[in-house]
Amino acid sequence: MSATQNLASALARHHEVEIVALRKVRDESYFPLDERVRVRALTDLRENSHRYDGEDPLAHEFPLRYPYGANEKTPVVSRLAERRLLEFFAETDADAIVSSNPRITTMLAEAPGTFLRIAQEHSMPRIYAENVRKPLFEAYRKLDAITVLSPEEHASLSKLVPYVRDRINVMPNCIPDPGGPRSDGSSKVVVTAGVLKKHKNFHGLVDAFETVVRRHPDWKLRIYGDGADRGALQRRIHDKDLYNHVQLMGPAFPVTAEFGKGAIFVLPSLREPFGNVTVEAMTRGLPVVSMDCDHGPRNILTPGTDGILVPNGDNAAMAEAIVELIEDDERRLAMGEAAARTAERFSEEPSAERFGAILEHAALRRRLPGTADAEVLDGGDVRITLRGVAADQVTGDLELVCRDVRGRREPVRLPVVAGAALIGHRDVLGEGHWEIGVASPKGPEKRLDAEHLDVTRMVSRRPAPSGSGLEVLLPHKDDRGRLLVRSQVRALHGEVLVVRVDGEAVVVEGELWGAEAPDGAAAPVVEGVNRADAERTLTVPLTVTEGTRFRFELPLSTLVDAHHEDEEIWDLRIRLDEERTAGLGMFATDILEPYKVFKYPRPVRPGRRTRASAPAPRRPLLGALRKRTEPAEPPRTEIRPYFTVTAQFAVKTVTV
Template sequence: MKISFLVRDLCHMGGVVSATQNLAGALAARHEVEIVALRKVRDESYFPLDPRVSVRVLTDLRKHSPTSDLDDPLIEVFPKVYPVDPAEKKPVVSRLAELRLLEFLATTDADVVVSSSPRNTIMLSYAEGNYLRVTQEHSMPSIYAKYYQGRLFKAYHSLDALTALTPEEVVSIGNQVPGVRNRLAVMPNCVPAAPVQSKSTNKVIIAAGLLKENKNFAAVIDAFATVVAKRPDWRLRIYGGGTEKANLRKQIETLGLHNTVTLMGPAAPVSPEFSKGSVFVLPSKREAFGNVIVEAMAAGLPVVSTDADHGPRNIITHGEDGLIVPRGDTAAMAEAILELVEDDERRKRMGAAAVRNAVRFHEPASCARFEAILHDAAARRALPTTATAQVDGMGAVHIDVGTLPPEGHGAEIVCRRTGRNPAEERFAIDPDGSAVVPWRGGLPEGTWELSVRAQDGNEVPLTVDGYGCDVRDLLNVPLPRQAGAPALELLLPHRGEMDRLRIRSVVRETHAEIDALDVDNESAEVAASVWGVAPGPGAVLEAVHRKDKERVLSFPVTAGEDGRITAVVDCATLVREHEGPEQIWDVWLRPAAGAERVQVGKLATDVLAPIGVFTFPRPVIRILPEPSRTLLAKVGRRVTRTLNGGKPAPRPVTKVEIRPYYTALSQLAFKTVDVAP
């Protein structure tokens, strides 16, 4: 198998570059592997790269290089598709790099293309090749910049597999982009074994990473001030470079720690430096994974780490190979460090456990884990992804996904309810690719998204085109349903976001279906059919205030034949109750005195969103306020008449518009709105 990894470049010291090179090297033992870099600005990477991995550079930005692209005018041009940071003064990734990347994606002979950065993932979504498309999220998409986050979430739908570093992040991405839950998998970073390991005898505490505010090295310096006060023979070394270096230096000097705390600068490789220490500390405020944790463990160091989301708790086994302390608790960090500093045997025992437990992140385990993800992605490729849906004369929905391949036999249609009350229902698929969602007891009320799930657990979402949902017979479904069943059971298949096949299910024991609504300046006459309950004495139509449920307006109901009713909503009553700028009244039927309310609306229809389809007149009512008869008001009117040349001042006029409409839940409502004079 040929696997291509997409990176921006290999020319900076970061965890993503390290993890990508490590995984590429691990896979190179059994596959043909290349790394495709959009740009190159220095001769060598900071991290070692397996010689079996080839590197393809799309733009060379080195002045001394014979293949330099600096004389190409497109180097100074911003890309058109690749997301650009609004703060960029000149392109980091140029139009030239973008064009060459698109050409690579269109012509590569790779079996798998893996994006290791969100912006490259967006580019990968435009590719037309027949290879597997995979993205590895090395951070937290929820915190990505807004200028590309939305495009990224849309791009996810074009991929065959997505990986995240921790189970928590898999859940987070699934909540943000529910349509890709079926293709998400946990893939921790690959971190190699350490060539040398600590003897746990040096009185040195190690911390390492980019010196930036989020890494919170100020906290470990504060904690060490407590440690060194009790154990003055211990030292702290901080490896790394970054924007916080000057602030950290000032903090060290202010605390008088310049003889015991050393800013060592960047080190590559860093494992030999770790072997010189006996304890490792990670003080981060946020840590999606934490390569340095595994590197330190592999070097035989027990780790003291903050409980930063979400990496450390997925790497460290508290009390066995390290200690996890709350974020922001410097005292707890100092106490944990002292536990290890003052107990030589425990420190050595936890260091040995760290070496054993780090194995699950080394090359063999990472390679097997990633190969399993690719296997599942290929298996999903064999499953059908498009479908048609047809409603029969009784309201059942017949799904057709086409003839299943042999490996797909035994697959099921999985229906998942969207929204706040998730649920799942499954229906068998025949070998010919057909399945039936029955109208009775098939799907509880809600909106459901449909997928195909194979026996091995692999799953793909189903999509439809504009002709994929045949609902002609839905208009002839006999309603209400027969006695002994909910009065209203109706399934409406439709095309949802990203062309996903969805079914809206409506299940009501009782319901009042609007037949007609006639509106004028005096009243709104409601005609409806009542199902599942017979209107009786004391039946009224109730308008319930949307925000204040205790405010209820009642209007008499006239019962006719076959459960039909009429009621007149008085416009003047709505206006009298109006309090600007607007308020909403939801309409219910109380079929008899003391009976439970029944929702009044428009549900027996093939119209998915009646709010924008069924429209009604909007009368505007003028209100002249009653003149006040107090003595002060009379004096005020006389003064106004005098100032107005003997003419009385015009009385203010209030205008209120009444807007009948169907809500998002297809319930009848009246909105009253102030109208500008």
């Protein structure tokens, strides 16, 4: 909550700011708040208050839309608070509403009104309970911006919820300098603070400090905070005879006043969303020794300048880093001065500027068009026509942005002219699926939904084989309606046109892209490569006519003879000569997923026993009567020609 109040105080210098709380249970807040910030509590649960809501029956009922856990026996947020929150959304004249609670975010996403909707994530959404995470990720789709604490969390959330990565922003917590005495670096005290929980690794710090005490017995460690591990931590201190060197100080408000008494701050955490306490210690002029956990510290510290990062979980390295600063007074003092300068990056004014830029970015992004039409043109290019383009944007510098969904290639940016952009089918997009969005010259970007797709030319004027290879674009939409373009690029490719399955063979006809059949002595063939064992192959002749048309027959008997396991897959390819091979697939078509459309007969032929199906040899029993057994049913092999999910052609053989 301190981060929310800090940012509210910072923004109050330039904006009208109001904090809306669902519940009020205390007379005074733990954390200071600028007097310009208004505070509104939607329910008052203080029994001494004349506004006490505890007698309202709805104050004890579970909410209908606010997510809660299945194990909650009493509602922390009541139906009454939920109802008043919905009323606030409906009546407010705010320009922007910022939710700092993931459960409130799910309700904010559905609220009426024209205000900007912003979600602040102060933790790591991937660790939220399923009942919170699932509705939250759906709610993200209706937000204007989402803020996270670190670049690592930006990457993590973008991967978890890729359809909103164009509106995720990094916004570190606002940590103002509270004032008061700074450390002069002369005390022989190491300080730390946090909730006493396992992932905070205070046990590891105690172990590390045992090493420190052996070499510098005049130094002490103070641990501020409370939590479930307090008792176990105290026992560990006693077991290691450190009770004169390590003290559990309990909670302190504000803890920064205590940091000024120290000479070194240590963050032993194994996991941190950010690390407010680290910046708070740096405001007091303390150098930092920190675990290099996944988030936070590496984005706060400049190793070697204002602190030392040690490998995550390496308590011995943490001990050595503390000793290093203890034994080098000059370095310790210089790092403390640098730490105070670093902390200024997270103070009120820089934080207000960062968040103000996010609000401006979100407002600009909202004005961008959100839908588009896509049409495949003669020759294979794709025209993207934006819908709802503002008049001042038609002549502006809008760009079409194509992003590889797997992030393997750099984005491709194309100019928008008169509300439309052209994606050339050659030498523009590489292999893969590309998300299509639009961006303004000031930076905001928005993914586009597909309004209308016209791919009729892929059928009526089907792409013809080219000697320069296959490059085919196919616009389509995902299950959320977002516009994508599939780009297939092959220097050599065998496009499957017809597959027939008769009583003797699987017969395939198609077209060769990228080359004609060689004129030399080497005859082209089709190879089947076993997916589990590339050393096992089968080969059949390939017939090429008219330079690019091809045909081959894959005898069922050949597949049966090659079948050794219960189930095997044979990926097919054309070998033109010793150096050139071409995969087989279906790409020059309007059908995005051939495996869902093309289903072929599955002939069954007598086979031989596979390794997996062969019966174990029977051991003779001496003196036992031999029973006559019926002969085992001969095995059979089923042949299954099919297209894979990537539209490649293959054959599966299965023992049935």
